Amino acid sequence: MTVESGGAVKAPPIETPKRGLRAPAGTLYRGTEGMWSWVLHRITGTAIYFFLLVHILDTALIRVSPEAYNAVISAYQTEIMGLGEVALVGAIVFHAFNGLRIILIDFWGWATQHHRLMFWIVVGLWVVTMLAFTPRHLINVFSH
Amino acid sequence: MTAIPAPRSGGGRGGRRTNWEKWGWIYMRASGVLLIVLIFGHLFVNLMTGEGVSQISFGFVAGKLANPFWQWWDVAMLWLALIHGANGMRTLVNDYVSRPKVRAALKIALVGSTAALIVLGTLVVFTFDPCLGADEFPDLVLSICTA
Numbered sequence: 001m002t003v004e005s006g007g008a009v010k011a012p013p014i015e016t017p018k019r020g021l022r023a024p025a026g027t028l029y030r031g032t033e034g035m036w037s038w039v040l041h042r043i044t045g046t047a048i049y050f051f052l053l054v055h056i057l058d059t060a061l062i063r064v065s066p067e068a069y070n071a072v073i074s075a076y077q078t079e080i081m082g083l084g085e086v087a088l089v090g091a092i093v094f095h096a097f098n099g100l101r102i103i104l105i106d107f108w109g110w111a112t113q114h115h116r117l118m119f120w121i122v123v124g125l126w127v128v129t130m131l132a133f134t135p136r137h138l139i140n141v142f143s144h
Numbered sequence: 145m146t147a148i149p150a151p152r153s154g155g156g157r158g159g160r161r162t163n164w165e166k167w168g169w170i171y172m173r174a175s176g177v178l179l180i181v182l183i184f185g186h187l188f189v190n191l192m193t194g195e196g197v198s199q200i201s202f203g204f205v206a207g208k209l210a211n212p213f214w215q216w217w218d219v220a221m222l223w224l225a226l227i228h229g230a231n232g233m234r235t236l237v238n239d240y241v242s243r244p245k246v247r248a249a250l251k252i253a254l255v256g257s258t259a260a261l262i263v264l265g266t267l268v269v270f271t272f273d274p275c276l277g278a279d280e281f282p283d284l285v286l287s288i289c290t291a
Contacts, residue, residue, distance in 0.1 A: 042236065049229035056222065056261045062209070063268045065276065066202035073200050085197060092183060099176045106173070133192070140196030 033119035041098050044091035051088055082141030086134055093129045097122040168231055175224040182221045206274040215269050222265040230258040 058076075061069040075081060101118045104111035111118055189208075191197055208214040233254055241247040 045229070045232045046236065049233055052225055052229055053257070053261065056226070056265050059205075060264055060268045062202065062205050063272060063276070069202045069205070076200070077197055082197065085191070089187060089191075092187070096176075096180045096184070099173075100180070103173050103176070137191055137196055140191070140198050144195065144198040 033116040037098055037101070037119045037122070040094060041102075044095040044098075047091050048088070048095060077141070077144065079141060082138065085141075086130075086137060089133055089137070090126070090130055093133075094122070094126050097125050097129075172228060172231060175228045179221070179224050179228060182217060182224065185217070186221060206272075209269060209272045210274050219266055219269050222269075223262060226258055226262055226265075230254045 058069075058072045061072055076085070098119075101111070101115070101122050104118065105115050190200060209218070234251060237247055237250045237254070241250060
């Protein structure tokens with residue numbers, strides 16, 4: 001971006017949706033990748049926040065007794081919770097990569113212009129990371 | 145018609161005040177980058193090494209918390225993540241809660257729960273006793289405690 005003498009910021013041209021009449025046109029966010037990255041960032045952030053509250057409390061049991069800690073942590077080692085952990089890690093990985101995308105959009109003009117492409121890069125990195133995590137995690141969950 | 149102050153004019157309150165929203169914006173980005181390193185490392189060590197989630201027990205965590213490196217790792221994660229999360233929830237409260245009293249009550253709950261959990265978690269990490277309960281549960285604790 002270039003800052004002109006009056007302090008006004010000249011924004012770079014923005015990709016506009018070309019999806020036919022049903023897609024809302026002329027907006028930066030509504031209905032396209034920008035909106036979905038925003039929605040997913042909020043949903044994953046909220047889910048991670050409430051897990052964090054529980055996780056601090058369950059870890060605090062390490063200070064109570066070995067028996068209390070092992071009892072609660074064994075709840076995380078069941079098949080159902082093992083699948084829940086895939087969802088949790090999926091939420092964390094998306095929030096992490098999309099957060100980096102947001103930072104790049106904020107500070108780097110190229111990323112601002114190509115924010116829709118960058119959403120799909122985030123999705124691609126998420127798929128690769130989850131393909132590396134999920135099989136190994138599920139083997140650990142289901143073989144014990 | 146209400147006059148809207150020009151951007152960056154300090155909201156008409158006259159300069160010099162700390163711009164807390166700006167520092168919140170910076171905090172979300174700085175802590176976010178650090179949290180990617182801390183949480184990805186946390187997940188890798190706890191879920192991908194050894195037997196993954198199945199290896200986690202009192203003994204496993206006691207072994208980690210005996211090391212100042214993991215103590216500081218966990219405390220940094222606790223502070224950065226909980227404040228990052230609470231500030232994110234504040235954004236949602238501002239966006240979706242329109243009744244002022246409910247909004248204020250939720251923000252007080254956010255500050256209170258964040259402060260309580262940060263104090264609790266920090267005390268747990270730094271006052272942790274790896275030989276806790278060695279007399280009652282000798283099978284569950286590290287072998288050095290019963291020797």
